[in-house]
Amino acid sequence: MTYKTSILLADDHLLFISGLSTLLAEEQNNYDIFVAHDGNMVLQMVSDQQPDIILLDIGMPGIGGMEVLKYMNRVYPAIKIIMLSSYNDAHLIEKARRAGASGYLLKNCSIEELQRAIADVMEGKLSFPPIVHLPEHNAYTNPIAQQFNLTKREIEIIQLIKEELTNKQIADKLFLSLFTVETHRKNIMHKLKLNSAVSLMKFILDFKL
Amino acid sequence: MTRRIAHDIMPPEFEKTEFNQLLSAYFNRLSSTGNIRFHFIADEIDGYFTKQQTLMIYRILLELSTNIVKHSKATEATIQLNSYDDYIEIMVEDNGIGFDLSTCKKGMGLRNIESRILFFHGSHAIDSGESGTTIIITLPTQRHDL
Numbered sequence: 001m002t003y004k005t006s007i008l009l010a011d012d013h014l015l016f017i018s019g020l021s022t023l024l025a026e027e028q029n030n031y032d033i034f035v036a037h038d039g040n041m042v043l044q045m046v047s048d049q050q051p052d053i054i055l056l057d058i059g060m061p062g063i064g065g066m067e068v069l070k071y072m073n074r075v076y077p078a079i080k081i082i083m084l085s086s087y088n089d090a091h092l093i094e095k096a097r098r099a100g101a102s103g104y105l106l107k108n109c110s111i112e113e114l115q116r117a118i119a120d121v122m123e124g125k126l127s128f129p130p131i132v133h134l135p136e137h138n139a140y141t142n143p144i145a146q147q148f149n150l151t152k153r154e155i156e157i158i159q160l161i162k163e164e165l166t167n168k169q170i171a172d173k174l175f176l177s178l179f180t181v182e183t184h185r186k187n188i189m190h191k192l193k194l195n196s197a198v199s200l201m202k203f204i205l206d207f208k209l
Numbered sequence: 210m211t212r213r214i215a216h217d218i219m220p221p222e223f224e225k226t227e228f229n230q231l232l233s234a235y236f237n238r239l240s241s242t243g244n245i246r247f248h249f250i251a252d253e254i255d256g257y258f259t260k261q262q263t264l265m266i267y268r269i270l271l272e273l274s275t276n277i278v279k280h281s282k283a284t285e286a287t288i289q290l291n292s293y294d295d296y297i298e299i300m301v302e303d304n305g306i307g308f309d310l311s312t313c314k315k316g317m318g319l320r321n322i323e324s325r326i327l328f329f330h331g332s333h334a335i336d337s338g339e340s341g342t343t344i345i346i347t348l349p350t351q352r353h354d355l
Contacts, residue, residue, distance in 0.1 A: 087230060087233075151248065151289065177343075179334055180336045187300070
């Protein structure tokens with residue numbers, strides 16, 4: 001008797017999930033299909049049914065897809081999760097990857113692509129879309145900028161703080177208002193989780209900004 | 210020609226999708242279909258506002274980015290949502306030609322934005338000059354314990 005891959009489909013779009021479930025349940029596929037409509041149902045069915053794979057919609061209301069993914073990664077790490085989404089968004093894809101997803105599929109993919117993704121993931125491989133364009137803030141090559149979500153303007157202001165310019169001097173140099181510069185400075189401190197000018201200087205020197 | 214009362218209509222995807230995901234996708238689309246590169250960096254703001262208020266913030270951002278596309282002649286724009294204890298801050302920057310507030314007539318767009326900010330009892334500052342325009346909007350929050 002051949003092994004049937006047990007798949008839990010989780011999506012709140014009922015028409016979509018019913019169509020997908022019918023397609024996948026066709027005999028030649030060798031899948032056992034279960035369906036959940038929201039995060040709570042997923043958690044319940046996981047403990048009842050022990051699926052091999054979950055096809056998990058990112059955009060479910062209530063306990064969202066990402067929360068379920070994080071929970072599953074922590075509590076049931078052996079269950080593989082492929083995220084489903086309408087958005088080919090590099091930011092989201094990366095977020096899903098980092099949270100432990102084994103794959104990410106767009107809802108406009110073909111049934112063959114879905115089957116291939118399921119097969120790959122069951123073999124222990126990852127199945128993510130090729131990067132179409134870089135996430136916006138990867139345009140800044142500075143890894144510190146990326147890590148702390150600093151903008152180009154904020155990095156520019158940090159350089160000027162390093163040169164010991166006052167806020168007024170920075171404002172004049174960059175053709176900004178004093179209020180704008182003060183706001184940027186406040187945001188920089190907030191993003192770096194610092195609370196004094198001294199700690200900012202130390203950070204700048206430590207990280208060689 | 211009648212105009213829709215924009216704030217009464219909630220687009221269907223708004224109910225289902227995480228706010229930041231929606232915005233991220235929107236700015237990616239703008240970047241890939243136009244001449245301006247949009248950068249979007251945001252904290253989570255779900256839970257600090259009602260759904261209706263979040264929709265208004267969404268519309269403020271759409272209005273501001275539309276203004277940039279239409280008027281700024283910018284090549285790059287950065288949109289930020291920074292979340293603080295008592296307020297969230299919206300910062301929209303572009304490297305365009307700027308505008309002279311004293312001579313520029315306020316179009317419907319800017320008036321809509323200002324009335325929405327007023328609704329939040331928030332404040333705003335417009336800094337426009339040679340390096341472009343920076344708009345900083347502060348909206349006080351009311352935390353909803355989830």
